[in-house]
Amino acid sequence: MSHAEGGNSESHADLPVAARVRRLEERVVAAGLTTDADLDAYLTKFLERASPMNGARLVARAWTDPAFRERMLADGNSAAAELGVGSADPARQGFQLRVVENTATVHNVVVCTLCSCYPLALLGPSPSWYKSHAYRARVVREPRVVLAEFGLELPEELEIAVWDSNSEARYMVLPRRPDGTADLDDEALTRLVTREGLIGTALV
Template sequence: MSRADDRDHDHDRASEHGHDHAHGDGGGAGHVDLPIAARVRRLEERAIAAGLTSDAELDAFLTRFLERATPVNGARLAARAWTDPAFLERLLADGNAAVAELGLGPADPAGQSYRLMVVENTATVHNVIVCTLCSCYPLSLLGPSPSWYKSHAYRARVVREPRAVLAEFGLALPDEVEIAVWDSSSEARYMVLPRRPENAADLCEEALTRRVTREGLIGTASI
């Protein structure tokens, strides 16, 4: 697990996470040059040759997965955590177990499991997620990643100058608020739990869910 604020941005983020190993792309980008992509395709071809599946079936599975992969899933987690202190505690302690309670098991389209880490925004700490070498993130909870998340500019700059990057997204944070940057990998992926909106004490869980955005779950917006 990594954490770097904008006062200490010279750490080698890639080496902290062992990103020298190949890992899957949680954002849907086509990394066909990576060894893992070639291995996956060889396994697919062997399964097809053995009569266990077909390209059409694999495509249909991916389509069904992407239909269910939506930021609404992450928003449901946030709204439940805001309204249920016990669930909040479970979510922060074991994201996978808490997500399973809502039937939203975190897995990528290839069925690869990972450890889901949910990091909570507070009055003094704001979290933002990135994958410095790829675009890994919890696809099933946040939906397909936006193009800027996969861009080299975001992946490089948000580690070095997170405050400036967030300001460009329209999120200006006070100097006293620490910015924690979390680097995803194939083994651990992150989701930000935004702070509950102000003046929302009377909103039900469903109404709160509608207030959460994908950018809020990544950390480039407040909610």
């Protein structure tokens, strides 16, 4: 368990990375741990299903249905299951979903400083900025400066709450419903919500 570079012919550390991955895949398949078909199927399913549209649908419903909003804030997994975008059982879902709500006085933003934990099923593949050293290191220390780098300048009086997601719970932000959207239905509201809004680096 050394991550030795050189001196270990099995690590193939000198090969170009794509070749190293192919070599690893061949070894894993040869050992009977998985098959190429399993890997292909897993990726296809992931890319089909994991999307920020799932999180956006939860948000739109919460904006239009106060009772749903209450249920979602109390138990995110059950709310996701109601809309068919997850399992009510955290063990089946893969995480316990915790939704944190933006208000007139508090703006929430999510990070995982230790790795890059993220609710993939609800937000889709994670953006590279979320996995960057700069975001992981700095948002817990100077969130106003970091949010400004996203073009989000928050008023001084708005409190910022940062959530460092380092257990098997996953956080999603419930943004505030924008003004002037009273006549939009759930589908139109869903289209307003961005992945960045669900992480907290955008207002919506």
